[in-house]
Amino acid sequence: MASVDHDPLLLLRGSIASSSAIIPTTSADTSSDSSTEVPLSQATHLLFTHPARVAIPIDAPTRFVSNGSPVDLRSIYFAWLNHEVAIPEYNASATKLNEELGGAGAVHKFAFVERLELIAWLEGGSEESEYIKPLAGETGGASATGAASTAAASKAAPTVSARSGRGTLDPRLAQIYNGERRMGDRNSVLRGIKPTDFSHVRKLAQAFMSKKPGPTAITNNPALAINQKPARRPDPIILLSPSASSLLRMSNIRDFLENGRYTLPDHNASISVLHVSRMMKDIDPNRPMRFILVEGPEQFKPEYWNRVVAVFTTGQAWQFKNYRWSQPTDLFRHVLGIYVGWRGEQPPESVRSFGHRVLATSVDKVRDPAAAGAENRWRDREVVESIWKAIEGNMRSKGWRKDAAPTSI
Structure with a gap:
């Protein structure tokens, strides 16, 4: 396992956070004279310039x-170069x-959610990922990232070091922190020199050591379940x-x-994935939920359909051709x-035939910008709130919770 200073993922994330140069080269030499940039297909090493010049085999x-x-x-660096396409x-x-x-190597093509997780972690939008293993001696992706930040900050470099996309730490301040006297907590100060007798723990442990508990026993035993790491709730998807x-x-x-404001769409825009955050107080009142927005399920795995919470439609049946359920009913x-049309116009007959399972809403038509009252879009927010209310109610009925998502819908 790579060390913190030479871990490729942490070097790439730190370079992105500090906007430092990343140079594909044909040499492991880190001197500035030999760091000639070459195409990725010819490169044998990737030269990182922050916090120190380090060349890693490609x-x-x-x-x-x-x-x-x-x-x-x-493959990781290539995915980052193309993260906006x-x-x-x-x-x-x-x-x-x-x-x-040719035969010199092959670029791994990431699955839909793998690519989302990787880009979010590299940008600093998340501190852990189920696809990223922790560094040796760490318990999770967030701990490894913190270790990298501490190691980088402890070096007396003339530049400031990045802290995993959360700002920068002056190296002089890092030296001061390293020279601090470590103070004991209440338990260590009051413990004293008297030895503690833990012999009574043996009797308590015999019930657990006599027979290895199965998954059901662990789930039903609160004493054991308290140490179980809760599963990470996946992000809901809107099509x-x-x-x-x-x-x-x-x-x-x-x-x-x-x-809560409607504008005309730009049909020339090429955006494949978006993230939208929204507080769902009846599901998780403490933190906003992140929703993934895509136009099609081409990159879906079967289990992704359990995370779909809403489908925007115009009533055209061809939209559902590649869906898990191709029939609208x-x-x-x-x-x-969800159907959104112009106010004053009837929804298409196909949408009306779907019945109460489709929320039909409407927005005011966009006027000529030069006309009086063209910027009066106050009723858009009312429509948006009704859409979110319907999504939240549907999510609760399907089993979305603060720390869990439904396994089937």
Whole structure:
């Protein structure tokens, strides 16, 4: 396992946070004279310039595990270079790079959720991931990241070191922290020199050591379950309609759902994935929930459908062709449907035939910007609140909780 100072994932994350140069080279020499940038298909090493100049082999395995195998550094860096492009463009670029590599290597193509988790972790949006193994001696991704920040901060470098996307720490302040006198807590100060007799624990432990408990016993025993690490709740998914006639597309859905304001969509925008945050007080009153917005399920695994909480539709049946339930009557029996049209116009007959399983709403038409009252969009927020209320109610009925998601819908 790589050390904190030379861990490829932490070096890449720190370089991204500090906007430092990452140079593909053909040499392990870290001197500035030999660090000539070459195409990724010809590179043998990746040169990091922050917090120190370190060259890592391009095919070095990382702690990111996919299907039980570690993913190499080339694939991780290539995914970051293409993190803003749509999935079809990313796959096409990966195929082209594999052709240029020939037999010298191959770029791993990440699955839909794997790519989301990787980009979010590299950007500093999350501190842990189920796909990233912890460093040796650490208990989780967040601890490993913290260790890397401490190690980087302890070096007296002329520049400030990044702390996993959470700002910077002056190295002089880090030296002061390292020179602090460690104070004991209440337990260590009051313990004294008197030995403590733990012989009574043996009798309590015999009940657990006589027979190895199975999964059911662990679940039903509160004394054991208290130390079990809670499972990470996955993010719910909202599917949008890819139809050009849809009023809500990837270009304007975030402003609509987060700010309560409708604007016309930009049909030339190429956005494949969006994240929207919303407080769901009846599900988790302490923290906002993050929703994943996509236009199609092409990259879905079967279990992703259990996370779909809403489907925006225009009533066109071809939208559901590649869905798990291709018939609208079956689809909207499991998932909430949402239709958004113009105020004053009737929804299409196909939408009305779906019945109460589809929430039909409408927004005011966008006026000419030069006309009087063109900026009066106050009724948009009322529509948005009704949509979120319907989504939250449907999520509660399907089994979404503060720390758990439904296993089937």
